[in-house]
Amino acid sequence: MKTMSYFKSIAWALALCCFVSDLAQAQDTDKDNQSLFGEFMGHNGNVYRTASGKPGPEYWQNESDYEIHATLDDEKNSLTGTLTLTYTNNSPEDLDFIWMNMEQNRFMKNSRGNLTTPIGGNRYNGDIDGGYEISNLKASVKRGSSSKHIVSDTRMQVFFNEPIPAKGGKGTISMDFTYKIPEKGMDRMGRVDTKNGTIYAMAQWYPRAAVFDDIEGWNVEPYLGAGEFYLDYGDYDYYITAPFDYIVVGSGALQNANEVLSATMRERMEMAAKSDSTVFIVKPEEVNDATLRAKQEGTLTWHFKMENSRDVAFASSKAFVWDAAKIDLPSGKKALAQSVYPIESQGKEAWGRSTEYVKNSIENYSNMWFEYPYPVAVNVAAEINGMEYPGVSFCNWQSKGKDLWGVTDHEFGHNWFPMVVGSNERRYPWMDEGFNTFLNYYSSETFNKGEFSGDLDQTRSKVNWYLDPNSQGIETYPDVVDIRNLGMTAYVKPATGLFLLREYILGKERFDTAFKSYIKEWAYKHPQPRDFFNRMDNVAGENLAWFWKGWFYGTGKIDLAIDNVVPYQGNYVIILSNKGDMPMSVTLKVGYGDGTSETLKLPVEIWERGNTWNYLLDTDKTVKSVELDPDKMVPDVNFSNDIWPVATYSK
Structure with missing residues (x-):
């Protein structure tokens, strides 16, 4: 029995050596993956748009x-x-x-x-x-x-x-x-x-x-x-004439407060401009009090100015409750958060917190990315589920709690994309909706210690959509995309892509430096997708063509796998494969027999020569388990091949 067992062990060891040798050869002779890594859209620049993703020396745009x-x-x-x-x-x-x-x-x-x-x-x-x-x-x-x-x-x-x-x-x-x-x-x-x-x-x-x-x-x-x-972009000088008992709020700074606001309203507005907490300009019980208005008959003309803006919007009603609070900006400047809503929408579970939400959103985005440039930020309760304009947002008048926070935070996040960074929403909604959804995640994590935290980090929760044969690519034209797919193509998938870049591929410091540079270089200008890709590549110091192609264009899926773990010459070989349509860098958590573990990171270039890779793990410990993507950041479509079970071989 001992002799038979000895020969079986020798045969098994020889088989393993041959197996690993064959894999090593396959690793060098597998199919060419250069099409996945090759040049994408081209880095070639011109006098208008540079290869480094900046506006060129002769960049121009017209003014209105x-x-x-x-x-x-x-x-x-x-x-x-x-x-x-x-x-x-x-x-x-x-x-x-x-x-x-x-x-x-x-x-x-x-x-x-x-x-x-x-x-x-x-x-x-x-x-x-x-x-x-x-x-x-x-x-x-x-x-x-x-x-x-x-x-x-x-x-x-x-x-x-x-x-x-x-x-x-x-x-x-x-x-x-x-x-x-x-x-x-x-x-x-x-x-x-x-x-x-x-x-x-x-x-x-x-x-x-x-x-x-x-x-x-x-x-x-x-x-x-x-x-x-x-x-x-351009300067706006606009006048809105409305009935005397109507309030008008709009993009930009009100120029004639002395003419359209009563002394009481002006006094309260001055208090709000110095207050971190919400101050009523018109209280709920004063909505129908004509004596609070600047006039008691006829009409009033409200005059606003907005500089270097791509648009203006306004709202008007005699039904408005009106409140406000100051916004503190990183430079020391101040802006004014405001909300207008009917009495049906009041209450601390509803629009009574709107101005608090506006203030926090603007401050969060200003501190993290780029300072808010406008004098006011006004949230308007309307029969609209959420729509954004420079300095003004329309949100549903019946929204409450987390829903109201979410829509408010999202719509005001649009002041960065596309109001400051003026992309073409009609062609590339992902450059504003997706980028903004990404920003929203961090804003929600910050607000009130995560009171309304988001779920963008739950990247695997949308795997069924990635596997759906009716899914469409991010690049799909918004007016022809299946309306059931728009939420993913314009919002969630591009936001997930930025999350992966920041948290998994580049790291926070490299990503933030590049992303802030993109915002700064293209503020009040008109970037194209290639400008974004080029700027991120150049500032982060990484050729991300494989990622831009794989994630932002088409419906390619990620499926990394651990095929096996085998002992080899006193160490271990971890046998990996890429069974998906796009490459991805690899993070492995290796568990050892002594209860310790370590995390290994392999670069995306392991897939350049093919779809298999053998990693030689140099260790004198017994490997008990190996897990791909232990923090579950990558939206891998097949969970079943991400974990290698308890080892059956010991050294």
Whole structure:
């Protein structure tokens, strides 16, 4: 029996040696994976956008400055206004015309957006009895003017009497406009009736210049619904006339507080500007108290200014409770957090905490990434599930608790993406929704010691979606993506990608340095996906082409595996394989017979020559277990091959 056992042991040892030898050879002769690691989108730069991901020495973007006078009619539910646009052409070519966005035309029965909405509807349902009426249009450059314009769905082409000169030439467009304010504004704007009056949440409320850039020329995609916005930066000087008992809040700084706020309201506003806790400007019991208003009849005109912004929005109602508190910024500057909501929404479990949420969100993002640039941050309770504009957000008036925190934090996070970093939302929603969802996770972890902590770190909770044959890639155009996939393609998957980069691939310090550099370099500019990829690669010092290709484009899956662990020449060989569609660096936790353990990290380059890798573990201890990704950060689609069981061989 002893002799037979001895020969069996010798045979088994020889088999193991041959097995490991074969694997070593396979490791060198496996298929070529260079297509997974090769150049992606190209790092080649030009004078406009550099290979290092920065704006180039001749980077340009055009500027759109607006003066708008508008009147809110609460009987007809309409807005009527006069607009003057001063357009600066910084491009290297003369412009015979400009395109303008006319999003209110989406609310017409024959709009492209309405005609491409499924019969069953979706989030982007809207009224179909609206649309712009434009009159008295004049477009001029220097001498003379032209009234020629062509309206095409949600775009309008405006022609000049002579071209706007390149490299700094200016043109002026003026017009009158009016439209019916939709009740259902595609979950982006609209109106809702409350006990004490109608709330008007006003966005996409004026004709806006389309972007002319060095990538596409004119960006003229129609407004269909899911795709959001891409806008020039400029200065805004706007006036909103509303009934005397209406409050108006908006993007930018209020210029005429002495005219529109009573002495009591101004005194309370001054208190709020110095207070860390919420101060009422209009208390719930004062909503219908006309004596608190600056006038007791007629109308009031509220005047706001906003500098270097890509848009402005406002809200108005006589039903508003109004409160505020100061925001402390890293530079020592202050801003003002504000909330307006109907009495139905009050209470500490609901909108009574809104200003607290706004203040904390703005302070968290400012301290971690980039200082908030605007004078106010206003949260508006409306019949909108969540929509963002510079300095103003619309959130649902019935939200409470964690839901209200989540939507408030998310919408105000958008002030960084895309308000400061002005990406093209209509083409690349992941560059604002995904980036913002990533920011939201850390904000929620910080707020009130994690009172409403998020779950972005639970990366494996979405594995079923990755395995779904109907899943789509992050790059899918937002207006054609399956509405069931939009939450993943625009929000969760890109946010998970950034989480992996920060927590697993690059580490916090390298990631934060690169990400902050991207924000700083592209603040108030128009980055493209390649600019982001290039900046992250260059500042982090890492060629991440394999990650950008694998995670952000297509539906590739991650599936790392431990195939076996075998003793070899007094040590152990851990046999690994990549059974998925994209590579990933490897973290292993090795457990030893003496109760100790150690963590090993293998670089992603182990997969460059093929899909198998043999790691020689140099140890004089007995290996009892090996586990892939012990902290479960990687969204690996197959959990069953991540753990090697208790060793059956001892040294």
